[in-house]
Amino acid sequence: MTGRTKLVIAYDGASFAGWQSQLHRNTIQDQLEAAVHRITGEPARVHGAGRTDTGVHALGQCAHLDLVTDKFEPDALRTALNAVLPSSLRVLRCQRVSATFHARFSAIGKVYRYRIWNGPVLPPFEEGRVWHITSALDEETLRAVLSQYKGRHDFAGFAASGGKPAEDTVRTIRTARLKRRGHCLTIELEGDGFLYKMVRLLVGTMVLCSQGKMTVSDVLQRLGEGAGGGRRLVAPAAGLILVRVRY
């Protein structure tokens, strides 16, 4: 499998110290690069579509790498990688792509899902995979805030300062949906891109509003001014899933 290869990847974020390579930390990027090196002998660099923080999960993260070897067909490369990767990190698909493809710069959109378990008892299977909120959230308010996110806005007020000084903070959210199934609330956001911790700040703000600690007009103001100020709540990483990267 010579040339540029696209990987679609799934992982349980609780098992790793986030995406980005770090010295002496168990990161997803490091795991993938070590696996590629082990099976091909090549010191390949794996470029992700974007970083995910510690605890954030992925069903369809994307990455690319360049290989010199032609030892592996796409399915064989996937099998070989999965054989050496930990089971909490899986390569779902390998695909030959043109040399102009770039996992980050070719992406035209991302889909994120955030799950809240809004009930008194957290079922064992949901541990580490949801934000558990025991007091009843007002679903109507959640929906009212969510609908404000849709469209093109300056999301500077919904970005964590920890990231790089944000160049352009205008983003377009194309889809913003909320579904309830029993105690489980699922928020799905699709957009052309998301700032650092933006999804978790958007969800945290929805929860603050539904608890009466902020109002919809506070949200409108923050969106309109394109700046921070006021209460901020970053929803826990465990509830967040990178579902898909669109190209």
Next chain:
Amino acid sequence: MTGRTKLVIAYDGASFAGWQSQLHRNTIQDQLEAAVHRITGEPARVHGAGRTDTGVHALGQCAHLDLVTDKFEPDALRTALNAVLPSSLRVLRCQRVSATFHARFSAIGKVYRYRIWNGPVLPPFEEGRVWHITSALDEETLRAVLSQYKGRHDFAGFAASGGKPAEDTVRTIRTARLKRRGHCLTIELEGDGFLYKMVRLLVGTMVLCSQGKMTVSDVLQRLGEGAGGGRRLVAPAAGLILVRVRY
């Protein structure tokens, strides 16, 4: 909460050595009895609707116990128990019941679910929760075998010898459904009762048939004769979930 109390319980079977109390083993019954003792000071016995083996999960196992204390209202008892239980074992509901209620003898039916991941790669979130079969299963054959299970049969040929010498091995399966969602096959069985390892043997037989290692007429024969013989395959515990006990 004096008197007889019914508990509805969920657990991740991978965390425990099955339901039944055993010396020096981490069982669900032992965990519950220790929790009751810790919060009430009473050495209560917890009676389950039935045993589940190591690795088998529950979304709605049921049990009952008798308490002398009137210290706890039902919701407070639930909260107190969950505060001392491991997070992989949760009490979903506590309910006062009449002294004639018995978790095992009052049960009129049970619902089990069995999940098979039939695809090349097992997503991280499904680990320990499905039977992973990489080679494509023939869904039509799975359905053909499953439909034979419905109704009243002598299931002696689908019981593990490890159980007690089965008194009456005639059972009625009221519902037998198969759903596919992507790579995930979900088999749901509802019946008046199930013999030891019966669900896992029924599923194992479906898989043997869909792999051409048994035929539907072998299954019919085994059901008709009410006896064993021929190939037997016990599906792995990880795929099995006790969904509900009906009273």
